Amino acid sequence: MPSDIRDTDSDSNTHDARDTDRTGDTAPADESTTLSRRRLLGTAAATGTAGLAGCSAPLVQVRTTTDTVEREFDTADVSRIRVGDADAAVAFERTDGDTVRVRAHKRARGSTEVDELELRSRVEGGALYLGTHEPPVVGIGGGSVDLAVFVPGEVAVDRVRTDDGSVTLRGVSGDPTVETGDGDVVASDVRGDLDAATEDGDVTVERTTGVVAARSDDGDVLVRAPGSIGDLRTGDGDVTAEIPVVDGPATVRSRDGDVTAEIGEALDATIDATTGDGNVTATGIGTVETVTDTHVAGTLGEGTDELRVHTDDGDVTLTSLS
Structure with a gap:
Protein backbone atom coordinates (compact mmCIF):
# COMPACT_ATOMS: atom_id res chain seq x y z
CA MET A 1 0.00 0.00 0.00
CA PRO A 2 1.66 3.28 -1.06
CA SER A 3 2.38 5.64 1.80
CA ASP A 4 2.03 8.91 -0.13
CA ILE A 5 -1.38 10.42 -0.81
CA ARG A 6 -1.82 12.28 -4.05
CA ASP A 7 -4.06 12.53 -7.08
CA THR A 8 -3.22 9.93 -9.71
CA ASP A 9 -4.15 9.34 -13.33
CA SER A 10 -7.00 6.97 -14.04
CA ASP A 11 -6.08 3.33 -14.63
CA SER A 12 -7.62 -0.07 -13.99
CA ASN A 13 -7.06 0.18 -10.21
CA THR A 14 -7.65 3.92 -9.67
CA HIS A 15 -11.00 5.71 -9.83
CA ASP A 16 -11.57 9.38 -10.62
CA ALA A 17 -13.72 11.52 -8.34
CA ARG A 18 -16.21 14.18 -9.29
CA ASP A 19 -14.61 17.49 -8.25
CA THR A 20 -16.75 20.55 -7.62
CA ASP A 21 -15.56 24.10 -6.97
CA ARG A 22 -17.94 25.59 -4.40
CA THR A 23 -16.79 29.22 -4.77
CA GLY A 24 -19.27 29.93 -7.54
CA ASP A 25 -20.47 27.51 -10.25
CA THR A 26 -21.24 24.12 -8.71
CA ALA A 27 -21.02 22.04 -11.88
CA PRO A 28 -18.42 19.24 -11.79
CA ALA A 29 -15.05 20.24 -13.17
CA ASP A 30 -11.64 18.65 -13.58
CA GLU A 31 -8.71 19.85 -11.46
CA SER A 32 -7.04 21.97 -14.15
CA THR A 33 -10.28 23.80 -14.99
CA THR A 34 -11.04 24.36 -11.33
CA LEU A 35 -7.62 25.80 -10.59
CA SER A 36 -7.70 28.10 -13.64
CA ARG A 37 -11.09 29.47 -12.63
CA ARG A 38 -9.93 30.03 -9.05
CA ARG A 39 -6.90 31.98 -10.27
CA LEU A 40 -9.10 34.21 -12.43
CA LEU A 41 -11.62 34.75 -9.64
CA GLY A 42 -8.99 35.25 -6.94
CA THR A 43 -9.73 38.94 -6.62
CA ALA A 44 -13.42 38.18 -6.09
CA ALA A 45 -12.84 35.54 -3.39
CA ALA A 46 -13.66 36.21 0.23
CA THR A 47 -10.91 38.29 1.86
CA GLY A 48 -10.09 39.33 5.37
CA THR A 49 -7.35 41.24 7.13
CA ALA A 50 -5.17 40.76 10.12
CA GLY A 51 -3.13 43.54 11.68
CA LEU A 52 0.54 43.39 12.60
CA ALA A 53 1.66 46.66 14.13
CA GLY A 54 3.94 48.13 16.76
CA CYS A 55 3.30 51.33 18.65
CA SER A 56 4.64 53.52 15.84
CA ALA A 57 4.88 51.09 12.91
CA PRO A 58 2.36 51.31 10.04
CA LEU A 59 -0.41 48.70 9.91
CA VAL A 60 0.39 45.72 7.67
CA GLN A 61 -2.63 44.22 5.91
CA VAL A 62 -2.53 40.41 5.50
CA ARG A 63 -4.90 39.06 2.87
CA THR A 64 -7.02 36.01 3.67
CA THR A 65 -8.63 34.11 0.80
CA THR A 66 -10.98 31.12 1.07
CA ASP A 67 -12.32 28.51 -1.30
CA THR A 68 -14.26 25.23 -0.97
CA VAL A 69 -13.89 22.17 -3.18
CA GLU A 70 -16.04 19.01 -3.14
CA ARG A 71 -15.35 15.55 -4.52
CA GLU A 72 -17.63 12.49 -4.64
CA PHE A 73 -16.77 8.79 -4.68
CA ASP A 74 -19.14 5.89 -5.37
CA THR A 75 -19.56 3.37 -2.56
CA ALA A 76 -19.25 0.64 -5.20
CA ASP A 77 -15.54 1.55 -5.30
CA VAL A 78 -15.00 2.46 -1.63
CA SER A 79 -15.42 0.22 1.43
CA ARG A 80 -13.14 2.08 3.86
CA ILE A 81 -11.49 5.49 4.30
CA ARG A 82 -8.05 6.53 5.51
CA VAL A 83 -6.80 10.08 6.14
CA GLY A 84 -3.07 10.78 6.38
CA ASP A 85 -0.74 13.73 5.79
CA ALA A 86 -3.45 16.17 6.90
CA ASP A 87 -2.54 19.34 8.78
CA ALA A 88 -5.87 20.84 9.92
CA ALA A 89 -9.29 19.82 11.22
CA VAL A 90 -10.92 16.59 9.99
CA ALA A 91 -14.60 15.76 10.55
CA PHE A 92 -16.57 12.63 9.63
CA GLU A 93 -20.35 12.44 9.68
CA ARG A 94 -22.69 9.67 8.68
CA THR A 95 -24.99 10.36 5.75
CA ASP A 96 -27.49 8.54 3.55
CA GLY A 97 -27.00 7.71 -0.09
CA ASP A 98 -24.46 5.79 -2.15
CA THR A 99 -21.63 8.33 -2.41
CA VAL A 100 -18.86 9.49 -0.11
CA ARG A 101 -18.64 13.28 -0.23
CA VAL A 102 -15.42 15.07 0.68
CA ARG A 103 -15.51 18.82 1.26
CA ALA A 104 -12.21 20.71 1.54
CA HIS A 105 -12.34 24.24 2.94
CA LYS A 106 -9.17 26.13 1.99
CA ARG A 107 -7.90 29.25 3.73
CA ALA A 108 -4.84 31.04 2.32
CA ARG A 109 -3.04 33.92 3.99
CA GLY A 110 -0.61 36.55 2.78
CA SER A 111 1.53 35.58 -0.20
CA THR A 112 0.08 32.04 -0.36
CA GLU A 113 -2.44 31.54 -3.18
CA VAL A 114 -5.56 29.51 -2.43
CA ASP A 115 -4.90 27.21 -5.38
CA GLU A 116 -1.55 26.24 -3.84
CA LEU A 117 -3.53 24.45 -1.11
CA GLU A 118 -4.40 20.93 -2.24
CA LEU A 119 -6.87 18.17 -1.47
CA ARG A 120 -5.25 14.88 -2.44
CA SER A 121 -7.25 11.72 -3.00
CA ARG A 122 -7.03 8.31 -4.58
CA VAL A 123 -8.99 5.04 -4.50
CA GLU A 124 -6.99 1.83 -4.38
CA GLY A 125 -8.02 -1.69 -3.40
CA GLY A 126 -11.39 -0.53 -2.07
CA ALA A 127 -9.82 2.14 0.16
CA LEU A 128 -10.21 5.90 -0.26
CA TYR A 129 -7.02 7.69 0.77
CA LEU A 130 -7.30 11.39 1.63
CA GLY A 131 -4.70 14.00 2.49
CA THR A 132 -3.89 17.68 2.16
CA HIS A 133 -0.88 19.72 1.14
CA GLU A 134 0.23 23.26 2.02
CA PRO A 135 3.29 24.85 0.36
CA PRO A 136 6.38 25.96 2.31
CA VAL A 137 5.97 29.47 3.70
CA VAL A 138 8.47 32.27 3.01
CA GLY A 139 7.67 35.58 4.66
CA ILE A 140 4.06 36.35 5.51
CA GLY A 141 1.82 33.58 4.26
CA GLY A 142 0.51 30.10 4.86
CA GLY A 143 -2.79 28.33 4.87
CA SER A 144 -4.87 25.39 5.96
CA VAL A 145 -7.26 22.83 4.48
CA ASP A 146 -10.08 21.57 6.72
CA LEU A 147 -11.76 18.32 5.64
CA ALA A 148 -15.40 17.35 6.12
CA VAL A 149 -16.24 13.80 5.00
CA PHE A 150 -19.83 12.57 4.71
CA VAL A 151 -19.91 8.78 4.89
CA PRO A 152 -22.71 6.27 4.19
CA GLY A 153 -23.14 3.66 6.90
CA GLU A 154 -21.67 0.77 4.91
CA VAL A 155 -18.31 2.53 4.47
CA ALA A 156 -15.88 2.08 7.39
CA VAL A 157 -13.65 4.81 8.79
CA ASP A 158 -10.31 3.07 9.19
CA ARG A 159 -7.53 5.47 10.22
CA VAL A 160 -7.37 9.26 10.65
CA ARG A 161 -4.17 11.25 11.24
CA THR A 162 -3.73 15.04 11.30
CA ASP A 163 -0.74 16.96 12.59
CA ASP A 164 -2.56 20.10 13.71
CA GLY A 165 -6.33 20.14 14.13
Whole structure:
Protein backbone atom coordinates (compact mmCIF):
# COMPACT_ATOMS: atom_id res chain seq x y z
CA MET A 1 0.00 0.00 0.00
CA PRO A 2 1.66 3.28 -1.06
CA SER A 3 2.38 5.64 1.80
CA ASP A 4 2.03 8.91 -0.13
CA ILE A 5 -1.38 10.42 -0.81
CA ARG A 6 -1.82 12.28 -4.05
CA ASP A 7 -4.06 12.53 -7.08
CA THR A 8 -3.22 9.93 -9.71
CA ASP A 9 -4.15 9.34 -13.33
CA SER A 10 -7.00 6.97 -14.04
CA ASP A 11 -6.08 3.33 -14.63
CA SER A 12 -7.62 -0.07 -13.99
CA ASN A 13 -7.06 0.18 -10.21
CA THR A 14 -7.65 3.92 -9.67
CA HIS A 15 -11.00 5.71 -9.83
CA ASP A 16 -11.57 9.38 -10.62
CA ALA A 17 -13.72 11.52 -8.34
CA ARG A 18 -16.21 14.18 -9.29
CA ASP A 19 -14.61 17.49 -8.25
CA THR A 20 -16.75 20.55 -7.62
CA ASP A 21 -15.56 24.10 -6.97
CA ARG A 22 -17.94 25.59 -4.40
CA THR A 23 -16.79 29.22 -4.77
CA GLY A 24 -19.27 29.93 -7.54
CA ASP A 25 -20.47 27.51 -10.25
CA THR A 26 -21.24 24.12 -8.71
CA ALA A 27 -21.02 22.04 -11.88
CA PRO A 28 -18.42 19.24 -11.79
CA ALA A 29 -15.05 20.24 -13.17
CA ASP A 30 -11.64 18.65 -13.58
CA GLU A 31 -8.71 19.85 -11.46
CA SER A 32 -7.04 21.97 -14.15
CA THR A 33 -10.28 23.80 -14.99
CA THR A 34 -11.04 24.36 -11.33
CA LEU A 35 -7.62 25.80 -10.59
CA SER A 36 -7.70 28.10 -13.64
CA ARG A 37 -11.09 29.47 -12.63
CA ARG A 38 -9.93 30.03 -9.05
CA ARG A 39 -6.90 31.98 -10.27
CA LEU A 40 -9.10 34.21 -12.43
CA LEU A 41 -11.62 34.75 -9.64
CA GLY A 42 -8.99 35.25 -6.94
CA THR A 43 -9.73 38.94 -6.62
CA ALA A 44 -13.42 38.18 -6.09
CA ALA A 45 -12.84 35.54 -3.39
CA ALA A 46 -13.66 36.21 0.23
CA THR A 47 -10.91 38.29 1.86
CA GLY A 48 -10.09 39.33 5.37
CA THR A 49 -7.35 41.24 7.13
CA ALA A 50 -5.17 40.76 10.12
CA GLY A 51 -3.13 43.54 11.68
CA LEU A 52 0.54 43.39 12.60
CA ALA A 53 1.66 46.66 14.13
CA GLY A 54 3.94 48.13 16.76
CA CYS A 55 3.30 51.33 18.65
CA SER A 56 4.64 53.52 15.84
CA ALA A 57 4.88 51.09 12.91
CA PRO A 58 2.36 51.31 10.04
CA LEU A 59 -0.41 48.70 9.91
CA VAL A 60 0.39 45.72 7.67
CA GLN A 61 -2.63 44.22 5.91
CA VAL A 62 -2.53 40.41 5.50
CA ARG A 63 -4.90 39.06 2.87
CA THR A 64 -7.02 36.01 3.67
CA THR A 65 -8.63 34.11 0.80
CA THR A 66 -10.98 31.12 1.07
CA ASP A 67 -12.32 28.51 -1.30
CA THR A 68 -14.26 25.23 -0.97
CA VAL A 69 -13.89 22.17 -3.18
CA GLU A 70 -16.04 19.01 -3.14
CA ARG A 71 -15.35 15.55 -4.52
CA GLU A 72 -17.63 12.49 -4.64
CA PHE A 73 -16.77 8.79 -4.68
CA ASP A 74 -19.14 5.89 -5.37
CA THR A 75 -19.56 3.37 -2.56
CA ALA A 76 -19.25 0.64 -5.20
CA ASP A 77 -15.54 1.55 -5.30
CA VAL A 78 -15.00 2.46 -1.63
CA SER A 79 -15.42 0.22 1.43
CA ARG A 80 -13.14 2.08 3.86
CA ILE A 81 -11.49 5.49 4.30
CA ARG A 82 -8.05 6.53 5.51
CA VAL A 83 -6.80 10.08 6.14
CA GLY A 84 -3.07 10.78 6.38
CA ASP A 85 -0.74 13.73 5.79
CA ALA A 86 -3.45 16.17 6.90
CA ASP A 87 -2.54 19.34 8.78
CA ALA A 88 -5.87 20.84 9.92
CA ALA A 89 -9.29 19.82 11.22
CA VAL A 90 -10.92 16.59 9.99
CA ALA A 91 -14.60 15.76 10.55
CA PHE A 92 -16.57 12.63 9.63
CA GLU A 93 -20.35 12.44 9.68
CA ARG A 94 -22.69 9.67 8.68
CA THR A 95 -24.99 10.36 5.75
CA ASP A 96 -27.49 8.54 3.55
CA GLY A 97 -27.00 7.71 -0.09
CA ASP A 98 -24.46 5.79 -2.15
CA THR A 99 -21.63 8.33 -2.41
CA VAL A 100 -18.86 9.49 -0.11
CA ARG A 101 -18.64 13.28 -0.23
CA VAL A 102 -15.42 15.07 0.68
CA ARG A 103 -15.51 18.82 1.26
CA ALA A 104 -12.21 20.71 1.54
CA HIS A 105 -12.34 24.24 2.94
CA LYS A 106 -9.17 26.13 1.99
CA ARG A 107 -7.90 29.25 3.73
CA ALA A 108 -4.84 31.04 2.32
CA ARG A 109 -3.04 33.92 3.99
CA GLY A 110 -0.61 36.55 2.78
CA SER A 111 1.53 35.58 -0.20
CA THR A 112 0.08 32.04 -0.36
CA GLU A 113 -2.44 31.54 -3.18
CA VAL A 114 -5.56 29.51 -2.43
CA ASP A 115 -4.90 27.21 -5.38
CA GLU A 116 -1.55 26.24 -3.84
CA LEU A 117 -3.53 24.45 -1.11
CA GLU A 118 -4.40 20.93 -2.24
CA LEU A 119 -6.87 18.17 -1.47
CA ARG A 120 -5.25 14.88 -2.44
CA SER A 121 -7.25 11.72 -3.00
CA ARG A 122 -7.03 8.31 -4.58
CA VAL A 123 -8.99 5.04 -4.50
CA GLU A 124 -6.99 1.83 -4.38
CA GLY A 125 -8.02 -1.69 -3.40
CA GLY A 126 -11.39 -0.53 -2.07
CA ALA A 127 -9.82 2.14 0.16
CA LEU A 128 -10.21 5.90 -0.26
CA TYR A 129 -7.02 7.69 0.77
CA LEU A 130 -7.30 11.39 1.63
CA GLY A 131 -4.70 14.00 2.49
CA THR A 132 -3.89 17.68 2.16
CA HIS A 133 -0.88 19.72 1.14
CA GLU A 134 0.23 23.26 2.02
CA PRO A 135 3.29 24.85 0.36
CA PRO A 136 6.38 25.96 2.31
CA VAL A 137 5.97 29.47 3.70
CA VAL A 138 8.47 32.27 3.01
CA GLY A 139 7.67 35.58 4.66
CA ILE A 140 4.06 36.35 5.51
CA GLY A 141 1.82 33.58 4.26
CA GLY A 142 0.51 30.10 4.86
CA GLY A 143 -2.79 28.33 4.87
CA SER A 144 -4.87 25.39 5.96
CA VAL A 145 -7.26 22.83 4.48
CA ASP A 146 -10.08 21.57 6.72
CA LEU A 147 -11.76 18.32 5.64
CA ALA A 148 -15.40 17.35 6.12
CA VAL A 149 -16.24 13.80 5.00
CA PHE A 150 -19.83 12.57 4.71
CA VAL A 151 -19.91 8.78 4.89
CA PRO A 152 -22.71 6.27 4.19
CA GLY A 153 -23.14 3.66 6.90
CA GLU A 154 -21.67 0.77 4.91
CA VAL A 155 -18.31 2.53 4.47
CA ALA A 156 -15.88 2.08 7.39
CA VAL A 157 -13.65 4.81 8.79
CA ASP A 158 -10.31 3.07 9.19
CA ARG A 159 -7.53 5.47 10.22
CA VAL A 160 -7.37 9.26 10.65
CA ARG A 161 -4.17 11.25 11.24
CA THR A 162 -3.73 15.04 11.30
CA ASP A 163 -0.74 16.96 12.59
CA ASP A 164 -2.56 20.10 13.71
CA GLY A 165 -6.33 20.14 14.13
CA SER A 166 -9.30 18.55 15.79
CA VAL A 167 -10.84 15.25 14.72
CA THR A 168 -14.61 14.70 14.94
CA LEU A 169 -16.51 11.45 14.33
CA ARG A 170 -20.32 11.35 14.37
CA GLY A 171 -22.32 8.19 13.70
CA VAL A 172 -19.67 6.43 11.66
CA SER A 173 -18.91 2.71 11.51
CA GLY A 174 -15.69 0.73 11.47
CA ASP A 175 -12.93 0.40 14.07
CA PRO A 176 -11.22 3.76 13.64
CA THR A 177 -7.78 4.68 14.93
CA VAL A 178 -7.62 8.46 15.35
CA GLU A 179 -4.54 10.61 16.04
CA THR A 180 -3.88 14.34 16.16
CA GLY A 181 -0.72 16.14 17.13
CA ASP A 182 -2.50 19.24 18.39
CA GLY A 183 -6.27 19.29 18.84
CA ASP A 184 -9.27 17.66 20.45
CA VAL A 185 -10.81 14.32 19.51
CA VAL A 186 -14.62 14.19 19.75
CA ALA A 187 -16.51 11.00 18.88
CA SER A 188 -20.15 10.03 19.30
CA ASP A 189 -22.33 7.12 18.21
CA VAL A 190 -19.43 5.17 16.72
CA ARG A 191 -20.39 1.64 15.71
CA GLY A 192 -17.24 -0.33 16.43
CA ASP A 193 -14.02 -0.09 18.44
CA LEU A 194 -12.31 3.28 18.80
CA ASP A 195 -8.66 4.10 19.53
CA ALA A 196 -8.24 7.88 19.99
CA ALA A 197 -5.08 9.83 20.80
CA THR A 198 -3.94 13.45 20.95
CA GLU A 199 -0.66 14.98 22.02
CA ASP A 200 -2.27 18.25 23.12
CA GLY A 201 -6.03 18.34 23.60
CA ASP A 202 -9.05 16.65 25.14
CA VAL A 203 -10.59 13.32 24.16
CA THR A 204 -14.39 13.08 24.49
CA VAL A 205 -16.20 9.87 23.57
CA GLU A 206 -19.93 9.22 23.93
CA ARG A 207 -21.91 6.14 22.93
CA THR A 208 -19.90 3.46 21.17
CA THR A 209 -20.74 -0.17 20.54
CA GLY A 210 -17.16 -1.41 20.91
CA VAL A 211 -14.01 -1.01 22.99
CA VAL A 212 -12.74 2.52 23.68
CA ALA A 213 -9.05 3.27 24.22
CA ALA A 214 -8.04 6.93 24.66
CA ARG A 215 -4.84 8.85 25.35
CA SER A 216 -3.85 12.49 25.77
CA ASP A 217 -0.42 13.81 26.65
CA ASP A 218 -1.95 17.08 27.84
CA GLY A 219 -5.73 17.20 28.24
CA ASP A 220 -8.81 15.63 29.80
CA VAL A 221 -10.27 12.26 28.84
CA LEU A 222 -14.05 11.75 29.10
CA VAL A 223 -15.78 8.49 28.14
CA ARG A 224 -19.54 8.00 28.41
CA ALA A 225 -21.62 4.96 27.44
CA PRO A 226 -18.93 2.80 25.80
CA GLY A 227 -19.42 -0.83 24.87
CA SER A 228 -16.36 -1.55 27.03
CA ILE A 229 -13.04 0.11 27.78
CA GLY A 230 -9.38 -0.58 27.22
CA ASP A 231 -6.66 1.76 28.49
CA LEU A 232 -7.56 5.40 29.25
CA ARG A 233 -4.59 7.66 30.00
CA THR A 234 -3.57 11.30 30.24
CA GLY A 235 -0.31 12.93 31.17
CA ASP A 236 -1.80 16.17 32.47
CA GLY A 237 -5.56 16.31 33.01
CA ASP A 238 -8.56 14.55 34.51
CA VAL A 239 -9.99 11.19 33.46
CA THR A 240 -13.73 10.58 33.83
CA ALA A 241 -15.09 7.26 32.58
CA GLU A 242 -18.11 5.01 32.70
CA ILE A 243 -16.86 1.42 32.87
CA PRO A 244 -19.59 -1.14 32.14
CA VAL A 245 -17.01 -3.89 31.39
CA VAL A 246 -13.35 -4.07 30.44
CA ASP A 247 -11.69 -5.66 27.43
CA GLY A 248 -9.03 -7.73 29.21
CA PRO A 249 -6.61 -5.99 31.59
CA ALA A 250 -7.33 -2.23 31.53
CA THR A 251 -5.67 0.82 33.08
CA VAL A 252 -7.29 4.19 33.79
CA ARG A 253 -4.55 6.66 34.70
CA SER A 254 -3.50 10.31 35.03
CA ARG A 255 -0.03 11.50 35.90
CA ASP A 256 -1.36 14.86 37.12
CA GLY A 257 -5.13 15.06 37.67
CA ASP A 258 -8.17 13.45 39.22
CA VAL A 259 -9.61 10.13 38.09
CA THR A 260 -13.32 9.30 38.39
CA ALA A 261 -14.54 5.81 37.43
CA GLU A 262 -18.20 4.78 37.41
CA ILE A 263 -18.29 0.99 37.73
CA GLY A 264 -21.01 -1.11 36.06
CA GLU A 265 -22.75 -4.04 37.73
CA ALA A 266 -21.60 -6.42 35.00
CA LEU A 267 -17.90 -5.70 35.55
CA ASP A 268 -16.11 -8.99 36.28
CA ALA A 269 -12.64 -7.97 37.41
CA THR A 270 -10.26 -7.37 40.25
CA ILE A 271 -9.91 -3.64 40.90
CA ASP A 272 -6.89 -1.82 42.30
CA ALA A 273 -7.11 1.96 42.80
CA THR A 274 -4.20 4.05 44.07
CA THR A 275 -2.88 7.61 44.23
CA GLY A 276 0.59 8.97 44.80
CA ASP A 277 -0.62 12.23 46.31
CA GLY A 278 -4.32 12.51 47.14
CA ASN A 279 -7.22 10.39 48.37
CA VAL A 280 -9.02 7.30 47.08
CA THR A 281 -12.72 6.90 47.84
CA ALA A 282 -15.09 4.07 46.85
CA THR A 283 -18.89 4.13 47.15
CA GLY A 284 -21.41 1.47 46.13
CA ILE A 285 -19.10 -0.73 44.07
CA GLY A 286 -19.52 -3.92 46.09
CA THR A 287 -17.12 -5.71 48.40
CA VAL A 288 -13.69 -4.17 48.83
CA GLU A 289 -10.83 -5.93 50.59
CA THR A 290 -8.30 -3.13 51.11
CA VAL A 291 -9.25 0.38 52.15
CA THR A 292 -6.79 3.15 53.07
CA ASP A 293 -6.67 6.85 52.25
CA THR A 294 -4.56 6.12 49.17
CA HIS A 295 -5.48 2.55 48.20
CA VAL A 296 -8.68 0.61 47.52
CA ALA A 297 -8.68 -2.98 46.22
CA GLY A 298 -11.39 -5.59 45.75
CA THR A 299 -12.97 -8.21 43.50
CA LEU A 300 -16.09 -7.69 41.42
CA GLY A 301 -17.89 -10.78 40.15
CA GLU A 302 -15.47 -13.66 39.62
CA GLY A 303 -12.51 -11.35 39.12
CA THR A 304 -11.88 -12.62 35.59
CA ASP A 305 -10.27 -9.43 34.26
CA GLU A 306 -8.15 -6.70 35.87
CA LEU A 307 -8.84 -2.97 36.26
CA ARG A 308 -6.17 -0.62 37.59
CA VAL A 309 -7.03 3.00 38.42
CA HIS A 310 -4.22 5.37 39.38
CA THR A 311 -3.09 8.98 39.53
CA ASP A 312 0.35 10.22 40.52
CA ASP A 313 -1.02 13.54 41.78
CA GLY A 314 -4.77 13.82 42.42
CA ASP A 315 -7.80 12.07 43.82
CA VAL A 316 -9.39 8.78 42.71
CA THR A 317 -13.16 8.36 43.02
CA LEU A 318 -14.92 5.05 42.42
CA THR A 319 -18.74 5.03 42.25
CA SER A 320 -21.43 2.75 40.85
CA LEU A 321 -22.72 3.28 37.34
CA SER A 322 -26.44 3.91 37.71
